[in-house]
Amino acid sequence: MHDETAPADRATAIRLIGLRKRFAAGGTVALDDVSLEVKQGEVFGIVGRSGAGKSTLIRSVNLLERPDAGQVEVLGADLLAMDEPALRSARRGIGMVFQHFNLHTRRTVAENIAFPLEIAGVPRAERAARVAEILPLVGLEAKRDSYPAQLSGGQKQRVGIARALASRPRILLCDEATSALDPETTQEILALLRELRERLDLTVLLITHEMGVVKAVCDRVAVMEAGRVIEQGRVFDVFTRPAHPTTRRFVAEVIGHAVPQGTLARLPRPAEGQVRQVVQVVFTGPHSTRAVVSEASRDFGIDINIVSGRVDEIAGEPFGVMALAAYGPEARVAAAFAWMRGLGLDVAEVSE
Numbered sequence: 194m195h196d197e198t199a200p201a202d203r204a205t206a207i208r209l210i211g212l213r214k215r216f217a218a219g220g221t222v223a224l225d226d227v228s229l230e231v232k233q234g235e236v237f238g239i240v241g242r243s244g245a246g247k248s249t250l251i252r253s254v255n256l257l258e259r260p261d262a263g264q265v266e267v268l269g270a271d272l273l274a275m276d277e278p279a280l281r282s283a284r285r286g287i288g289m290v291f292q293h294f295n296l297h298t299r300r301t302v303a304e305n306i307a308f309p310l311e312i313a314g315v316p317r318a319e320r321a322a323r324v325a326e327i328l329p330l331v332g333l334e335a336k337r338d339s340y341p342a343q344l345s346g347g348q349k350q351r352v353g354i355a356r357a358l359a360s361r362p363r364i365l366l367c368d369e370a371t372s373a374l375d376p377e378t379t380q381e382i383l384a385l386l387r388e389l390r391e392r393l394d395l396t397v398l399l400i401t402h403e404m405g406v407v408k409a410v411c412d413r414v415a416v417m418e419a420g421r422v423i424e425q426g427r428v429f430d431v432f433t434r435p436a437h438p439t440t441r442r443f444v445a446e447v448i449g450h451a452v453p454q455g456t457l458a459r460l461p462r463p464a465e466g467q468v469r470q471v472v473q474v475v476f477t478g479p480h481s482t483r484a485v486v487s488e489a490s491r492d493f494g495i496d497i498n499i500v501s502g503r504v505d506e507i508a509g510e511p512f513g514v515m516a517l518a519a520y521g522p523e524a525r526v527a528a529a530f531a532w533m534r535g536l537g538l539d540v541a542e543v544s545e
């Protein structure tokens with residue numbers, strides 16, 4: 194498998210090749226030939242609707258779920274070829290964060306964080322030292338001796354993240370880590386993940402059903418549907434030029450529908466002998482939206498009405514979506530849109 198969107202200058206952290214999984218004979222196929230490559234230091238998102246196969250996929254990375262076929266390579270090691278002791282040791286290099294935190298209610302924050310170290314037989318003093326090191330990383334020094342019931346959702350997830358980091362993993366798997374949190378806390382936790390990625394040189398693989406999470410935190414994304422990866426690439430590219438209809442629907446959830454139906458209905462009619470054509474234009478890169486609209490209007494002798502517009506930033510790059518209604522002789526309107534396409538803008542006709 195060759196993925197040209199993967200940063201070529203970085204080592205591969207996770208390589209999944211041709212994963213297949215069916216839970217019962219004749220049952221639905223949870224994974225249908227899934228291949229992915231995540232590079233070291235990336236935050237890589239897998240997005241999809243419920244049942245798309247995301248959990249099965251992320252759980253395959255540490256073999257909580259064993260695929261029926263395919264290869265799972267983590268930091269260069271073939272996990273499916275390992276015996277139990279080797280696998281246990283490899284798993285210590287892969288932390289996992291869960292949607293519902295999975296904390297021990299009768300253990301304190303410090304005890305929860307130390308728990309995986311205890312299981313691994315790490316001596317008490319070393320465990321305490323490690324906990325003292327991690328608490329400030331997740332901003333929980335003051336909550337060291339609190340119990341989960343005394344914490345907010347965001348704080349609970351910070352404990353979940355701290356626990357996942359206890360064994361100094363190089364890779365962090367996040368299974369819908371923010372789905373149980375409110376939007377503000379979600380942003381805090383996503384910011385924390387990015388910060389930890391920088392400070393600890395982590396590779397983060399996360400699954401989510403929310404494109405907003407992908408937009409906020411990921412470098413690259415794979416979109417899953419019915420056990421398959423239907424599209425993948427850099428987040429900016431997938432958001433600005435989604436190829437698959439399912440991806441387009443996901444993207445629309447975040448950037449909004451550019452053309453409100455009510456507004457369309459109120460547009461003036463074209464004059465006799467003229468047409469009205471509504472398009473959605475995605476502006477990326479160096480194009481100033483105003484210049485493109487005014488230039489098209491002037492040079493092609495047509496009227497352009499801005500129906501709606503929005504400028505946003507994705508993965509640090511500016512990006513705008515605008516709905517335009519053009520009025521004029523059919524050939525000139527068509528020529529204006531062809532000119533815009535020639536500039537590299539994505540111009541899609543909107544049916545009224």
Ligand SMILES: Nc1ncnc2c1ncn2[C@@H]1O[C@H](COP(=O)(O)OP(=O)(O)OP(=O)(O)O)[C@@H](O)[C@H]1O
Pocket residue numbers: 216217221222223241242243244245246247248249250402
């Ligand atoms: N343990 C299991 N036994 C039987 N079928 C399963 C099991 N786990 C998952 N499946 C099935 O596999 C398919 C993929 O499920 P999976 O949980 O991986 O999807 P998902 O995208 O993570 O969805 P969700 O967000 O709802 O968890 C679904 O059809 C699901 O019903």
